[in-house]
Amino acid sequence: MSLPQKLSSSRCQALSGDIAPPGDKSISHRSVMLGGVAEGTTVVRGLLEGEDVLRTIAALRAMGAEIHKDESNVWHITGVGSAGLQAPQGVLDVGNSGTSARLLIGLVSGYNFTARFTGDASLCKRPMGRVIEPLSQMGARFDSANGKLPLAVTGAAHPAAITYALPVASAQVKSAVLLAGLRAQGVTSVIEAKPSRDHTENMLRGFGAKVAVEKREDGAEIISLEGLPQLKAQPINVPADPSSAAFPLVAALLAPDSHVVLRNVGLNPRRAGLIEVLRRMGASITFENRRQEGGEPVADLIVRGSALRGVDVPPEQAPSMIDEYPILSIAAACAVGVTRMRGLGELRVKESDRLSLMAQGLAQCGAMVEIEGDDLIVHGTGSPLRGGATVETAMDHRIAMSFLVLGTRTTEPVSIDDGSFIATSFPGFGTMMNGLGTKIA
Numbered sequence: 001m002s003l004p005q006k007l008s009s010s011r012c013q014a015l016s017g018d019i020a021p022p023g024d025k026s027i028s029h030r031s032v033m034l035g036g037v038a039e040g041t042t043v044v045r046g047l048l049e050g051e052d053v054l055r056t057i058a059a060l061r062a063m064g065a066e067i068h069k070d071e072s073n074v075w076h077i078t079g080v081g082s083a084g085l086q087a088p089q090g091v092l093d094v095g096n097s098g099t100s101a102r103l104l105i106g107l108v109s110g111y112n113f114t115a116r117f118t119g120d121a122s123l124c125k126r127p128m129g130r131v132i133e134p135l136s137q138m139g140a141r142f143d144s145a146n147g148k149l150p151l152a153v154t155g156a157a158h159p160a161a162i163t164y165a166l167p168v169a170s171a172q173v174k175s176a177v178l179l180a181g182l183r184a185q186g187v188t189s190v191i192e193a194k195p196s197r198d199h200t201e202n203m204l205r206g207f208g209a210k211v212a213v214e215k216r217e218d219g220a221e222i223i224s225l226e227g228l229p230q231l232k233a234q235p236i237n238v239p240a241d242p243s244s245a246a247f248p249l250v251a252a253l254l255a256p257d258s259h260v261v262l263r264n265v266g267l268n269p270r271r272a273g274l275i276e277v278l279r280r281m282g283a284s285i286t287f288e289n290r291r292q293e294g295g296e297p298v299a300d301l302i303v304r305g306s307a308l309r310g311v312d313v314p315p316e317q318a319p320s321m322i323d324e325y326p327i328l329s330i331a332a333a334c335a336v337g338v339t340r341m342r343g344l345g346e347l348r349v350k351e352s353d354r355l356s357l358m359a360q361g362l363a364q365c366g367a368m369v370e371i372e373g374d375d376l377i378v379h380g381t382g383s384p385l386r387g388g389a390t391v392e393t394a395m396d397h398r399i400a401m402s403f404l405v406l407g408t409r410t411t412e413p414v415s416i417d418d419g420s421f422i423a424t425s426f427p428g429f430g431t432m433m434n435g436l437g438t439k440i441a
């Protein structure tokens with residue numbers, strides 16, 4: 001990772017333009033992992049070339065997959081075949097990426113070799129016990145000082161197919177268990193009380209695995225994977241990431257008279273919670289050209305500057321917008337009225353403690369914010385906030401981008417201590433935003 005990069009953002013006029021935000025991070029990681037263990041060459045268009053996905057690419061290369069990009073920016077992933085994953089030489093350093101860490105630990109848990117994982121200072125603070133627990137039940141053995149990275153995992157020669165009820169709503173944990181289940185004889189099932197993003201199960205089906213989803217009466221879902229499938233390479237078109245599109249989207253809503261088109265944005269219902277909440281706040285967001293791309297619903301979003309009002313966001317909504325609370329809290333701070341975002345305990349274990357950092361940065365910029373238990377409450381007045389602060393981002397790309405969006409509306413500029421982590425998910429963020437009319441420098 002490069003040196004700390006201080007950035008600042010100043011108040012701007014209406015935004016306008018037509019952009020394609022970068023490819024979906026979750027789908028990009030999974031394309032590389034599933035392509036890496038499938039038979040044949042998976043051709044991927046629109047892959048996110050963010051630092052996090054590059055870490056996953058490096059890890060799969062280290063375990064034998066051949067991966068390259070052609071002159072047209074199309075990626076070609078030639079997999080090793082289901083049994084062919086090789087023990088990596090050296091440590092797999094997955095940088096800032098929780099998705100790389102948890103999903104790759106799951107993937108290698110079904111192979112009888114030892115892999116060592118490490119990450120940056122942010123990732124080494126994040127809990128891995130949530131994957132260690134079910135993967136140990138499947139027969140993997142772990143060597144980790146405190147349930148965090150760095151750790152070594154030795155996969156099981158014959159992993160056990162288990163049924164695992166997720167104690168937290170986490171697509172990463174669900175995915176880790178399913179990926180380990182690829183190498184287990186029999187059916188591996190995950191029970192999730194609240195539905196989280198379903199890219200792993202959808203893509204596994206696309207690669208030829210048998211995955212069944214059963215809805216229980218209490219609303220929980222049971223996702224069941226038949227072990228030992230022969231995965232076959234698939235062409236993949238990666239839609240734009242709704243979690244990245246969220247930043248230009250909110251910036252456009254907040255600047256009066258803005259008119260911005262966001263192309264090809266993924267609208268999987270399990271990812272689209274932010275759009276529903278923003279519309280309830282009074283946002284003008286319309287969909288054009290709705291279509292299916294590689295099994296995912298996508299559309300072009302037309303966003304117009306809108307006067308927003310505060311709303312209540314129930315905890316059930318959290319899994320469908322878990323990465324969007326930082327930018328939603330910026331929208332809330334610029335709205336009129338109170339926004340209460342409930343049940344955000346998981347935000348404490350993201351790339352940073354997002355609950356504390358958002359509250360702290362917003363307060364520094366002049367907003368009225370409270371944390372009550374796991375709820376974040378923002379009192380919007382509708383008048384411009386002062387800004388004029390340098391906000392701590394703690395190696396967290398989404399905190400960084402959120403405060404740069406806030407700076408587009410404050411009377412004094414908002415600075416962030418380090419924008420270098422933005423490249424983990426949204427390379428070219430500043431250039432794309434300034435192309436719409438923001439003043440990020």
Ligand code: S3P
Binds near residue numbers: 025
């Ligand atoms: C992701 C799942 C979410 C999300 C992360 C990406 C994924 O994490 O925050 O950015 O690709 O599966 P959790 O499953 O831990 O909530």
